[in-house]
Amino acid sequence: MIQFINVSKVYPNGNKALADVSFQVDKGEFVFLVGPSGAGKSTVIRMMFREELPTRGQIMIGGKSILRLRRSEIPILRRNMGVVFQDYRLLSDRTAYENIAFAMQVVEAAPWEIRERVPQVLEMVGLSHRADHYPHQLSGGEQQRVAIARAIVNNPRILVADEPTGNLDAETSWQIIHLLNEINKRGTTIVVATHNREIVTTMRKRVLTLEGGALVRDVERGTVRREA
Amino acid sequence: MKPRTIAYYFRQAVISMGRNTGMSIAAALTVAIALFILGSFLLLVTNANFIAGVLESNVEIAAYLDVDMPRKDAEQMAQQVAAMDLVADVRLVPKEEGLNQLRKQFGDRHDLLSALGGVNPLPDYLKIKVTEPEGVRAVAEAVAGLEGVEKVNYGELVVYRLFSVIYWVRWLGLGSMILLSLSAVFLVAITVRLTVFARRREINIMKYVGATDWFIRWPFFLEGMFLGLTGALVAVASLYGTYQFLVSNIGPALPFVPLVTDSLTVMRHLAWLLLAGTAVGALGSAISVHRFLKV
Numbered sequence: 001m002i003q004f005i006n007v008s009k010v011y012p013n014g015n016k017a018l019a020d021v022s023f024q025v026d027k028g029e030f031v032f033l034v035g036p037s038g039a040g041k042s043t044v045i046r047m048m049f050r051e052e053l054p055t056r057g058q059i060m061i062g063g064k065s066i067l068r069l070r071r072s073e074i075p076i077l078r079r080n081m082g083v084v085f086q087d088y089r090l091l092s093d094r095t096a097y098e099n100i101a102f103a104m105q106v107v108e109a110a111p112w113e114i115r116e117r118v119p120q121v122l123e124m125v126g127l128s129h130r131a132d133h134y135p136h137q138l139s140g141g142e143q144q145r146v147a148i149a150r151a152i153v154n155n156p157r158i159l160v161a162d163e164p165t166g167n168l169d170a171e172t173s174w175q176i177i178h179l180l181n182e183i184n185k186r187g188t189t190i191v192v193a194t195h196n197r198e199i200v201t202t203m204r205k206r207v208l209t210l211e212g213g214a215l216v217r218d219v220e221r222g223t224v225r226r227e228a
Numbered sequence: 229m230k231p232r233t234i235a236y237y238f239r240q241a242v243i244s245m246g247r248n249t250g251m252s253i254a255a256a257l258t259v260a261i262a263l264f265i266l267g268s269f270l271l272l273v274t275n276a277n278f279i280a281g282v283l284e285s286n287v288e289i290a291a292y293l294d295v296d297m298p299r300k301d302a303e304q305m306a307q308q309v310a311a312m313d314l315v316a317d318v319r320l321v322p323k324e325e326g327l328n329q330l331r332k333q334f335g336d337r338h339d340l341l342s343a344l345g346g347v348n349p350l351p352d353y354l355k356i357k358v359t360e361p362e363g364v365r366a367v368a369e370a371v372a373g374l375e376g377v378e379k380v381n382y383g384e385l386v387v388y389r390l391f392s393v394i395y396w397v398r399w400l401g402l403g404s405m406i407l408l409s410l411s412a413v414f415l416v417a418i419t420v421r422l423t424v425f426a427r428r429r430e431i432n433i434m435k436y437v438g439a440t441d442w443f444i445r446w447p448f449f450l451e452g453m454f455l456g457l458t459g460a461l462v463a464v465a466s467l468y469g470t471y472q473f474l475v476s477n478i479g480p481a482l483p484f485v486p487l488v489t490d491s492l493t494v495m496r497h498l499a500w501l502l503l504a505g506t507a508v509g510a511l512g513s514a515i516s517v518h519r520f521l522k523v
Contacts, residue, residue, distance in 0.1 A: 071441065075438040075439060075440045078435070078437065079437070089432070089433055091430055102433075102437075106437050106439040107437070107439070108233050108443075110232075111232065150437070151437075154437070154438070
């Protein structure tokens with residue numbers, strides 16, 4: 001589903017973010033991407049939805065290279081991929097419902113589809129009762145759940161999350177991770193970049209560890225080493 | 229493009245203009261002022277061309293013959309000129325007729341002519357019409373070269389001066405038009421940039437969820453085009469009003485100046501301004517949106 005082949009990235013300012021990183025994520029997997037700050041986790045995530053291009057190497061999504069996409073093909077890639085950020089990135093002037101519906105409007109879904117689908121995902125993330133609340137009326141965990149609902153509303157095959165629990169307390173973090181796990185059980189491939197050692201260790205999922213831009217470990221049912 | 233998507237674009241454009249009311253009005257007014265001045269020049273040139281055309285088609289050549297030329301020779305001369313290229317019509321105006329015209333022009337004071345003591349001092353002259361205005365000068369020169377022709381008169385000065393005026397009005401109009409259009413484009417660009425800037429978060433999110441570039445662009449284009457069109461409408465309305473006012477108030481005072489009064493013709497010229505305004509608006513927003521889409 002996702003393949004990185006000898007991917008390197010050097011930013012224009014000379015910062016070497018990634019060095020020769022190769023891995024493969026299969027359909028339906030749940031993968032944690034861990035490592036200290038500046039190890040290159042965000043770069044990997046951003047490359048997946050083609051916000052960044054590698055300096056060298058190849059990236060395949062769904063068996064197709066995403067490096068030579070034409071501008072007009074990038075939106076198609078992103079429609080197959082939900083993205084969740086640490087800072088939620090909700091539109092503050094729209095309600096939870098409208099934020100989720102927005103993602104469907106953008107891909108020109110029919111109004112009846114929107115009316116049917118948005119309540120479904122709201123229920124799935126447990127926020128049916130919060131549909132008409134604005135982001136500032138919601139807690140951090142609730143906002144992140146709205147963001148996840150928005151990410152999955154168009155039924156993407158892949159969901160990538162960059163530090164989704166970075167701003168949340170432990171209990172709320174667990175709710176978010178369980179929600180992601182739930183989505184994974186329905187067949188969506190999930191990649192989560194995180195710092196949260198406890199979650200990674202407890203979840204026993206596959207773990208990719210980055211250090212200084214290099215992939216240093218790739219462990220099934222992994223944990224985070226103390227020294228990492 | 230689906231109808232509901234188009235409705236969405238319009239809604240977004242209207243919403244963002246509502247958010248930046250002051251800036252939107254300023255941009256529309258700049259477009260209006262630029263197009264008002266452009267339109268003024270357009271009408272000025274149109275009228276100048278119209279006047280020149282009317283004058284040109286009326287230009288006649290008067291070739292005054294020697295005072296003592298026998299009538300027979302004069303008639304022969306008329307035939308000779310009639311045979312020349314570019315000459316449409318020649319009429320011999322005998323000196324008696326010339327005197328009668330003079331008498332009419334003097335009107336009440338025709339008694340002045342009695343001072344002449346019954347002698348007619350006027351020469352016979354040939355009234356020559358040419359087939360096309362451009363031929364006036366050539367015919368006039370050829371006729372002047374004929375033996376027995378004392379003097380040739382035609383409206384050369386008037387026509388040439390008018391043409392040089394039209395020439396300068398055109399260049400002046402073009403120059404100010406370019407400058408004003410640039411400032412209008414610039415102001416629309418700033419206005420739309422404010423909107424784009426205010427909505428960059430939204431644009432960012434739209435990209436993450438897979439919006440196409442055009443889906444993102446259209447509302448901004450519409451906004452720019454709408455600002456331009458609004459400005460153009462203001463300009464056209466005030467130009468039309470001003471022009472009609474001038475024609476109906478100044479026209480009668482200058483009866484010898486023919487003006488374009490046909491409102492259909494005027495409107496047809498002004499319709500171009502609407503197009504220009506919309507284009508200016510679209511260009512302005514294109515400049516602003518372009519940079520923000522590179523993600």
